[in-house]
Amino acid sequence: MRAFFRGVMTLLREIADENAYQRHLRVHGRVHSGAEWRRFLDDRLARKFAQSKCC
């Protein structure tokens, strides 16, 4: 049961782009800050919303 909820939380974080942000920090060797988050989010959203959403 614990593993299930851990899986659900990981999924929610993936959908919320929180996991992607952690990967971004790791790959670029940076630490979290408001400015870093905004830089990440602008790039992420620009690519995310270049594709249409499904019907």
Place this chain on the structure above:
Amino acid sequence: MKKIAGRIVWALISLAAGFFLAAIAVNRGEPMNSFWIVLAAACTYLVGYRFYAKFIAAKVMALDDQRATPAERLRDGHDYEPTNKWILFGHHFAAIAGPGPLVGPTLAAQFGYLPSVYWIIIGAVLGGAVQDFVILFCSMRRDGKTLGQMARDEIGKLGGFTALLTVLFIMIILLAVIALVVVNALKGSPWGTFTIAATMPIALFMGVYLRFWRPGKVLECSVVGFVLVIASIFGGQAVANSPVLAPWFTWPATTLAVAVMVYGFLSSVLPVWLFLAPRDYLSTFIKLGVVAMLAVGILLVHPTLQLPAFTRFVDGTGPIFAGKVFPFVFITIACGSVSGFHALISSGTTPKMIAREWNAWPVGYGSMLLEGFVAIMALIAACSLQPGVFFAVNSPPGVVGATPAAAVSTISNWGYPVSVADMNALAADAGEKTLFYRTGGAPSLALGMAHIFSTTGGGPAILGFWYHFAIMFEALFILTIIAAGTRVGRFMLQDLLGQAWPPLKRSTWMPGVFATSGVVVLTWGYFLYQGVRDPLGGINSLWPLFGIANQLLAAVALCVGTTVFIKMHRARYMWITAVPLVWLVCVTFTAGYQKIFSDQPRVGFLAEASHLQSAINAGTIAAGKITETQGTIFNDRLDAAVCGMFLIMVTLILVDSVRVWYRILSSARQVTVDESPFVLSRLQVEEL
């Protein structure tokens, strides 16, 4: 021993699938409990997943976990990232699940539950899931190429260009028809309109919260947003009960249509972090939550279906949309069993996140089966309504009569008894003034869902809350699709027009952004306005147009899949994609032909135009209505032209594909497969 036990279990599941499907098919007269349908779908999907999909994966695609995927080879921490298969499964499902599998089966219930149940189950196993899986596989083996790129590379330049153009046109029709669903759900409803209006400032608040106050805390921000949205549902109830405030939020359909267009425009020009992104996060979480709640609700309540297996409308005289059960049930259900749009997702983000090749099996094939399950649940929710109520909610005044008394008389004469008192009582329970003429599918689906949710606890006393919760859920994510679609349409147009005048291509040049956003909004807005003004409810003309377009895009995807199989020297397995392709071509071309050329005015666009023109010529149209009628005639001809254009574009791709297949199959020369080279995977289990 374990192997034998496994075989026995799978034999029992296969027998159960056959038994439940047969039991549903032969049942007549007896009330059908929804549990039978849930079990039939579950067992059939399990068998399809375990045997058919695994056969395709092993024998045809020859999936190989030793082969490094693009996520591993091109890993960049952004787009390309190996992801746990169940996380990616949820991510992919959240991306493909839209309003189609909810609204389509609800509308198709006018034929009765049986045609829809069979098509959702069989179509998903043999068509929709195969398409999603094959395109995911093709894209994964080609470094995550898009459908358009693969169509160009595998079929030819003409195929690629036509596929891109098809996507643009489909998007315009899609945005118009789903906007119409929202408008019809909110017209004359102060509770619903206030709730949805409140989500706009909530989204702006979330955008600022996430960017400046709590950067990176998306889940936390979404929880805050969800609490505010629930509060807005209660606020909507207070507004609806207030004699002062209610008129402020009681809007006619035309005003709502203009409001949705303004919303689409603003979403396209405002910074994405401020408005669109927070709504997208929130709507995705609510969508997943409601789907899970509906599944639990159906398991707990397992309602008896009130609609019969077949209604009298299989003959093509249905009030919701005209046309016989073949081909229109297939066109109407669309995304619940086969969706061309999924090919765009399967060749978008997902192939760049697959960690191991075999993960494409649950992600590509399994996600579509889950979407089929969502369609089954929507169908159950709609069919759990009394038939008279279902038709009173979904029928336009132009078909059943312009007054409630006339409507109940027409519907009761069809053999589905309903009274004005019943409808008024239901409307009062749901917190609405009336539920007549709420075409589009969303209100009847919301009623069915509210009925299931309120039966699990609270009873009729909280039916109004659940009805508006369901309306909020449907409208919220439909409006998010409209916002995202308008933005993407703007990008496409900027790209296209930027070839002629380069400044238009720059996304920072605001006059260009405003102008292209305006053009996109006015294009889908035109079709929306046409639907709102249509006396037959708009859904009658626009939903089939959307269904035809969506299924034709699936045909394009299956053309790509078949071409790839042939190039992989798997021509003896080309029936896997060719059979659903032939079926889709038969269905969509029949539906397209009928929508253009049928001599029945409610079915054929040209016949309706001709009928109205004759009425004008004969002087039977009142002088004040002549301009409006001429507008309807123009719209009918425009719809016929759009439908014809879809058919021509897909014919071009088909002919091009057959030419390529013939050239390969009739030639002795070796054909090379355009796949990324084999690289041995070094991905460690702990990296996932």
